[in-house]
Amino acid sequence: MTGSSTNKNNVPGNLDQQFAGLGVNGSNDRQNANNNSSSRPNATGPKRYIPPHLRGKAPTTPVDRNTALERTASWSGDISARGRSPSTERPAPAASNQAARDGGSGDARGGRGGQGWSGRPDPMARTTTWAGRRDDGPGGYGRSGSSGGMSRGGAFGMWANGKHVHGQRNQRTEIELYGSPDDPERMHTGINFEKYDDIPVESSGSNVPDPISNFEEADLEPLLRENIKLSGYTVPTPVQKWSISMGRAGRDMMACAQTGSGKTGGFLFPILNESFRTGPAEIPAGEGRQSYRSRKAYPIALILSPTRELTSQIYEEARKFCYRSWVRPCVVYGGADIGQQLRQVERGCDLLVATPGRLVDLIERSRISLRNIRYLVLDEADRMLDMGFEPQIRRIVEGEDMPGVNERQTLMFSATFPKDIQMLAQDFLRDYIFLTVGRVGSTSENITQRIEYVEDEDKLSLLLDLLASTNAGGLTLVFVETKRMADRLSEELHYNNVHAAAIHGDRTQRERERALESFRTGRASVLVATAVAARGLDIPNVGHVINYDLPTDTDEYVHRVGRTGRAGNTGIATSFFNRGNRGVARNLIDLLDDSNQEVPQFLRVVAREGGFGGRGRGRGGFGRGGGGGGYQRSQFARGDRDFRQSHGSSGNSNSGFGSRFGGGGSRNANNSSGGFNNIPPMSSMGGDSKNSWF
């Protein structure tokens, strides 16, 4: 038997309008998390491992060693002043093959003639120029493949004489980074993008600064403004409006905003705005001269993220906003060749995006020091705890040389913030502002959520029906619970002439990346995935997410369905449900209610059958520990408040709507005319809101 609940007039979304992917490749899961420092041999030849963030790039001509040396010699010389002697090693074959991100035609040396980047030693630059901008390395744009060459096509800038000297513009680099205007893979916001401003926002904490109202009036650093424009962003999302002002005020922040609502920019913008303004940090005295092999990088910003693909994706976003600046983004994650990553780190690493395990590895090898960290970001921190990263995170933040909580700015971002992560925030953040855009852990209203009643034996046939009726050109992501099921289902789909790929933790990294790539490019219109693909994937044209097997964890559900309906685009999420899932019924109802979705009658019936077993949601539990379907009101349905409020330790709380920010930051919750699809402002919610997480 099947029954359905469709909702509103939403359609899968104008897929043409969806935005470009960010080169997501690879995946990660618990297994990888635990084996995060593993590396593969850097073999040459067709089987050589190429990290996801360097895939698909045309090779460049390796730089001639002599030329490289000459260029190195003409480079600012500041390296030696800081004990970072320029590397003259030959390019790694992999690096040269992966190069050419930048369009090598440009040459940043000429960008600002006479400002220390002229190809000749500049005495002033020797003493005042921030070095390390010599080639493109991991975070650069030249990708010349030469660790000894400098700025081949380097669209990067420098810090000289106390000023930010911008790199030269480079057309090829810009196309590579931002796509051309008619590029179908270029990010396009959807029809509901403006409605983000109508989502109720709540901030709590002491002396909360007003958010910015728009990019133009935000007094952003000019280069950041230009890069934001090149990225096609015209209006900041609510989380970005707030985070930019928090950055300026030097405040710590814990931000919870819905999937696909721009949290990545939310932490990159304040960090880069401040970094572009203030310049680099000095390498600590006594750490200067070191041998080539022991050379350390001293990033000023660290972004920790749980999975390879998310880490890679954040890095790609960072590249866009760091373009032509002195800030060199860099990425390290497990499962990739560590030697190559080390070489990349050496070439410049000001903003480091990392998975915790691999970062610990590099710290142990004395290749990265955290003592210059000014900005620390924990993205998807709840997932990092889920994956067992807490010891590594605590070690990185508390057990190494990172400045203490009073000396750095710390930002935490996620779409879901369970109790344990709020506890972690108590240790890592100082007098922080807790920001919620929409309800904590809620799904975006851009996603039309449907629940289909279907017995297990009928699932395949319903899936085939759904796929047959899906818009041509749209991609469908199908989530299953087990690896075996992922394989079996993709085989079944093939058998039924559906081009499907599968991704799960038992597949090799190469297979997983291949699967994602064929999905992203549309060669496979369906991707069957386990939870490894639930977080972070930002793939254009995913119009439909299907939970073939419902997850048993609420937060997992929120992130899974959040692979569609991003950046204001609409999408559909269909979940298969039968009595075997009755343990999740109540919380599913809450989720649907919270997002203004239609709740099918059968779900209410099954939820009533479940009784009240007192299971509780605990850590995002959808039904954890309670097959009987016990019920406790979901944590975010009424309890999505700043945890400090329930402990009497926090300051003020303000609620309001993004659309009101423009007028100087009024946050009057009662002044609402309905908000986004009539979600009531948080301040008007039920009275038990402060305590339900505990």
Ligand SMILES: Nc1ncnc2c1ncn2[C@@H]1O[C@H](COP(=O)(O)OP(=O)(O)OP(=O)(O)O)[C@@H](O)[C@H]1O
């Ligand atoms: N101000 C903006 N204008 C236009 N597009 C934007 C803006 N901010 C972000 N985007 C785009 O929206 C998409 C989603 O952003 P992002 O990946 O940062 O979301 P997220 O909130 O981190 O999602 P998730 O919780 O799933 O990780 C990206 O393609 C990004 O480029």
